[in-house]
Amino acid sequence: MDLISNLSLGFSVAFTPINLLYCLLGCILGTLIGVLPGIGPVATIAMLLPATYALPPVSALIMLAGIYYGAQYGGSTTAILVNLPGESSSVVTVIDGYQMARKGRAGPALAAAGLGSFFAGSVGTLILAAFAPPLTEVAFKFGPAEYFSLMILGLIGAVVLASGSLLKAIAMIVLGLLLGLVGTDVNSGVARFSFDIPELTDGIGFVAIAMGVFGYGEIIANLAQPEDQREVFTGKVEGLFPTKEDFKRMLPAVLRGTALGASLGILPGGGALLAAFAAYTIEKKTKLHPGEVPFGKGNIRGVAAPESANNAGAQTSFIPLLTLGIPPNAVMALMVGAMTIHNIQPGPQVMTSNPELFWGLIASMWLGNAMLVILNLPLIGMWIKLLTVPYKYLFPSIVLFCAIGVYSTNNNTFDIWMVGIFGFVGYLFYKLGCEPAPLLLGFILGPMMEENLRRALLLSRGDWSVFVTRPLSAGLLAAAALLLIIVLLPAVKNKREEAFVEE
């Protein structure tokens, strides 16, 4: 069977000592930033990108991927023990997880999150391995018109599923697309919007944007908040293993969370955060068993379901990236950048031209998930200690790593000026309530969209109807329109706002 031979190729790549080492390193880093509130995977991956120049591409991608799904594990620890989401995707875990910790059941809560995540991660990896090849086949049938429509669908999907104002999210995407166009136009060689600054003719570095907006912007916003004291359960976590009763409750929740997370992860704009929200909402709708703790008071299902969902979503959001070359969320947009740095053009051809990279990355995810269970359950004490590190030591370190990281991308201080400017822009977005993730997505897709639009219109001699007369393209655009209409329906609109405001 193909799947088995592919996976064995993958494992043979992933099982080399060097790749195991980088996988472990990525998982440790991921857990670390997951545990620490105030720094997320986007800023971390951006910070580490320059450091991966010297690595072989497979190792680099394995490590960066590990950071992303590792953060999903680490985030739950903080959520449960500190009542603070370590990662945005564990926002809902806080509700029941912290209540369990207050009742002295932190152990089972952590175990539910860890084991649920592991199960979900394994299933997600299998889905990725099984669905990637057929999807790649479809992708090869795509012409420029289809690609353009697909990107429209992707971007619309991203805003529909994002939280907050729809109009603002669309505006942020367009802004991202525009910023992506700065630099030399590949077709005519004209340097656009570069103001005669030589560094800008290469375009704005996406590392500078990601670090400035997600790193500096967030630090400034965090520091502007008044200092608050939170109760941290740093004491010894006892009785890690859930009871039989817990397992009985957990199991269906984990299964539901995994299924939901895996399907939402594939959708553009989906990924971990949305999956966790949806899973918790569904659990809350189900009927309580007699004698079960109600939701919001420390129900183990309220921890198991969203944690499984966010991990499954993190895994399957690699599908659009690896098969179509289209990033479904901000982290995947950074992965596109990472692949480009290593001279790999993301898209359907990756699987055939770099099979060892493709399958090696997938296999490493399963290994990484296994490592993470060990890192997060038996070694939980180590991470708890980390939670006692005060923020005043953390933020200068983050600023330093951002500055060094961005400098080393080109060995040019110009990038340091850029990251500073985008730091202010990031804070401005925060103040104006503009979610920055769609901006990064648009930024990565900008040049690709222009190129495909140009080719499609060139082939059709300037006839815009090509996008609706080609059936695949028309279908994709119809799906995008449908998504928009559904969200704008009054009933759905209110529900959507409720879902994002409530928790």
Added chain:
Amino acid sequence: MKIKSQKDFFSGLMFMGVGVAFAWGATNYTVGTGARMGPGYFPLMLGIVMTVIGALMTFFALTVETVDGAKIGKWAWRQVGYILGANFAFGVLLGGLPSLGIPAMGLIVGIYALVLISSLAGHSFNLKQVLILATVLAIGSYLAFIWALKLQMQVWPTFITG
């Protein structure tokens, strides 16, 4: 006329401004036609879309009622100043500013400056702790970036190492 949502009102203005700027800038390049898109075509299109979105946003901000007026609130200028100041100081010290005749002071000096300045943005400031943190980070960065990853950058001031 009353602003119903401050955040949306100013976001709308910002997007309108950026949209107009990009669209206007795009007209400096060849726009071309659909079949032969010039470098100005796509940016002009996007700039117009963005201006329209910004205008809509501003309009809704003036008409749609919100609960609390979505106030922007106070700006944290002190934090902005220290964090970005630390970043810029690091850049100047690391690479120097030839146009102003400032020599490169190198990574280590830069780290001390960055940690000192950025720490001023925090809720409390304790010089001794900050210096310890800076020393730890300086040694750590030297080991990680210069010794292990072999990144090329000025480590010590130019007048010492030349």
